[in-house]
Amino acid sequence: MxxxxxxxxxxxxxxxxxxxxxxxxxxxxxxxxxxxxxxxxxxxxxxxxxxxxxxxxxxxxxxxxxxxxxxxxxxxxxxxIRNISMEDDNEVYDDMNLYITPESFIVEPNGSGEVLIIGRHDKVTRVQPTGGQLLNLRPTRRICGVLGTIHLLSCDYLLVVTHRLFVGVLNGSIVWRLAGYDIIPYIPNAIQRKENETYLQMLRKTLDTKYFYFSYRYDLTHTMQRRRELQAQTVRQGLLQRADPRFVWNGHVLQQFQCDKMERFQLPLIHGFVSVNQVQINGQTFFWSIVTRRSVQRAGTRLFCRGINDEGHVANFVETEQIVEFNGQHTSFVQTRGSMPFHWQQLPNLRYKPRPRLVPGKDHLSACAAHFRQQVQLYGAQVAVNLVDQKGAEGELEATFARLVKELANPMVKYEAFDFHHECRKMRWDRLNILIDRLTHDTERFAFYHCFDDGRLVSTQTGVFRTNCIDCLDRTNVVQSMLARRSLTSVLQKLGILHVGQPVEQASRGFEDLFKGVWADNADLISLQYSGTGALKTDFTRTGKRTKAGALQDGKNSMIRYYLNNFADGRRQDGIDLFLGNYLINDNEGGALPSPLEWRRGWRFFAFPSVLLMAMAMFMITLTYPAEFNTENLLFMLFWSAMIAVSATGILHYGVEFVQWPRLFPPVAFRGA
Incomplete structure (x- = not known):
């Protein structure tokens, strides 16, 4: 002490x-x-x-x-407080005054000697030395970052960071979490105010999704190994220029700031989870961190975004990096997750678990080949760990995945199937060790990235585990945390923190609790961002065992997921597409062009629920009103019971007509979906 x-x-x-x-x-x-x-x-x-x-x-x-x-x-x-790297020429400005005049926005970084001027009418952006443009002006507000600009129906809007929350110090640089923002109109008009407000709500919904992270000098979009590989060619580039575009969530809204001398105003955001922790084991103090990055390619919500597109980008692709910093040494272990890489759908239809189906008429093999070609180029060898059921509806998907990998015949891609629910039935979660033991050889073969502060390279990671279940959430989280623990044991033994043969879970009870808690938080955040609720099965991640209380919590989250996926995720998907620039607003919407926000429901949407509510009300009246039952009351009850059954059956049969669908890019359903 x-x-x-x-x-x-x-x-x-x-x-x-x-x-x-x-x-x-x-x-x-x-x-x-x-x-x-x-x-x-x-x-x-x-x-x-x-x-x-x-x-x-x-x-x-x-x-x-x-x-x-x-x-x-x-x-x-x-x-x-840790060793914080000193400021360099590429560091993004972190403390600024924002001046708002009728003609322009003026952003003045404190002590920089230059200002960013954004024309509110001509939308021209330029950086110039501080001069008379600030005379007699008082700052409208203090900001700590510029996120970019976005075009909506009414006008363009400037997005700025107003509040941030300290997360930790990673590799000598402070990491922050977005805690407050402002959306400021350029020159608003009253035309199409209702539709414009809808777009603003979509934008706020996306930015309010927990959590976005940023750093003013550390590139959060790249793993440590990629940063080293790209260092020579990116050393003089700004933070946005050297960032991995797959993980920059405000890349679209920063497009207007791609001009010269604007590098220090461009603040990239990642979406996912970051945790930085100082730990002591066996008298040795080190930093252990988790950085999770969600991809912007095929980003979306749980049931509206599945499978793959023709370019090889899969839904819910997430990269998770486990980092250890100790005595001038840095290690990194990377895992990925992503939807099964072929064309399939599971569109909501009011059923608790819609049946997943292959999309007919699509070239599954070409898309799968494109996906793994990209992954091998980025990460090296791939072990595709598939945790879906091997029977029933999921079984068809598992068989397709296995067949495609076999047809690819790529020596860099290995397929490993494990029926999670079958193997761990009756809460036999200890059987997960069967899978981890099967992957031991690959864990040792892939190793981990290891280097010193002075640039000496000890080892690199030569491949990754690409884990998936049906959602790439609950089962995936459990297995990824176990693989991370196995790798961490090897890392800490290599660094001399653990004794030879000493597993990390037995070294420190305090750290084991921390490890489980952080990985469970990571699971909850990734699940919240994709499905709308926290992850299932996190009681196992937090405690190492499955509990009845955890099962009850899973039931609660499942019901919330059901509601959100059917009645709220359409608007959420629209917000993601709007913020990422997948959908560009046309100024003629609602005028010369129809507005995609206009949604006219069919007669069934009003008729069936009305009949159902009336039938339920009449049934309850018939049940409670008479002092005694007779044949007439019984017939009334049978009639209204039949009406309840008929209307409920009609709602389920035409379930797709009651779902809230995305309006900007409505998914193309096929018969039977």
């Missing part, structure tokens, strides 16, 4: 400078930074070490206390 005190007393000017911006100094009052007295620090450290549960999220022994402005809900009261 006493050995940690010197590190607590370290001061870092760069960290204080950035963190004193707190939530980007968006409030008018200055943030007051104080260093906690040493006795209080020691007491805090003793408390953290005494409570194993306190390991969750941020087991950091170096803390700086921040007195928060009461109006700022986005500051973290305890901020870990």
């Amino acid at each position: 006493l050995s940690l005190i010197p590190s607590i007393l370290q001061r870092n000017t760069r960290a204080l400078g950035e963190l004193s911006g707190g939530g980007c100094r968006c409030n008018k009052k200055k943030l007051i930074i104080k260093v906690l007295p040493l006795p209080l620090l020691l007491l805090l450290l003793l408390h953290v070490c005494a409570c194993a549960s306190a390991c969750s999220r941020e087991i950091n022994t170096n803390f700086l206390a921040i007195k928060n402005n009461p109006e700022d809900r986005n500051k973290s009261p305890l901020v870990p």
Whole structure:
């Protein structure tokens, strides 16, 4: 414990400078930074070490206390201090004044000597030295990032970051979470106000989806290994220019800022999950982090976005990187997930579990080949771990996947099927070790990325596990966390933190609880972003065993998923397509051109629910009103029962007519879907 005190007393000017911006100094009052007295620090450290549960999220022994402005809900009261990299010429501006005039938006980075001017009428953007343009102007607000601009029906809108939340320090750079934003109109007009407000709601719905992350100098879109491979050609590029476009969620809205000298105003966002944690095992202190990135290619919601497109991009493609930093050494282990790489659908139709089906008339083999060609080029060898059922509706998909991989005959692609539900039935979750043991050889063969601060390379990761289930959520999360634990044991043994033969789960109870909690949080966030609810089966991820309480929570989440997937995800899918630029608004919508937002329901949408409600009401009246039952009352009850059954059957039979469908890109259904 006493050995940690010197590190607590370290001061870092760069960290204080950035963190004193707190939530980007968006409030008018200055943030007051104080260093906690040493006795209080020691007491805090003793408390953290005494409570194993306190390991969750941020087991950091170096803390700086921040007195928060009461109006700022986005500051973290305890901020870990590490070695923070100093500012470089490519760092994105993190503290700016925004001036709004009738003619333009003016963004002034504090202390930079230059301003970004955006014309509200001509929409021309330019960067120029600070001059007389700011005379007699008072800042409208403080911002900590420019997300871009987007065109809606009424006008263009400027998107800016107004609040941020500290996440941690990764590879010497601070990582933030988007906690507040503003959408500012250029020159609004009253034309088509209703439709424009609908588009604004879609945009807000997307930006409100937890969570978006960013860093002003660290490229969150690339794995550590990719960053090293691309370093020579990207060293002088801005953060957006060197980013992986697959994971930049505001790439479309930043297109207007692709001009010269704008690199330091371009702030890339990733969508997914980031957790940075300081840990102590066997007396050794290291940082353990998880970075999960969701792809923008074929992004969407659970039942409206399945399978693959002709370019080889799959739905719900997610890259997860596990990072360890210790004594100037960095390691990285990467896994991927994604929908089964062929054309299939599972469109909502009011049934609890719509039957998944292959899309007829599509070239499944070509799409699958394109997908794995891209994956091998990006990650190396592939082990496709398929966890779907091998019987029933999912069985047809599993057989198709197995057949396609066999026909590909690609030596870099290996197929590994495991019927998760069958093997682990009756809560026999210990049988998952059968799968992990089968993958041991591949785990050792792929290894992990390992390098030193001075650039020395020890090893690279030569392949990835590409895991999927039907949703690439619940079953996938469980298996990925187990593979990550197996890899982490190898990493920590290699670094000398664990003894030879010592598994990480037995080294520290506190870290084991942290590991389970972080991976369960990762599962919940990825599930929330795709399906609308937290993940299922996270009780196993959090506790290592399946519980009845967890099963009840799964039932609750399943019912919420059912509602969202049938009655809310259409609008959510539209918001994603709008924000990513998959759909571009035409100014003539609602005028010379029909508006895609206009949706006229058929007569069944009104008739069947009306009959059902009336029949249920009459049944209850007949049941409760008479003092005694007779033949007439019984016949009335039978009649209204029949009406309930007929109307409910009609609703289920024509279920697709009651679903909320995306309006910007309605999916093409086929008979039987």
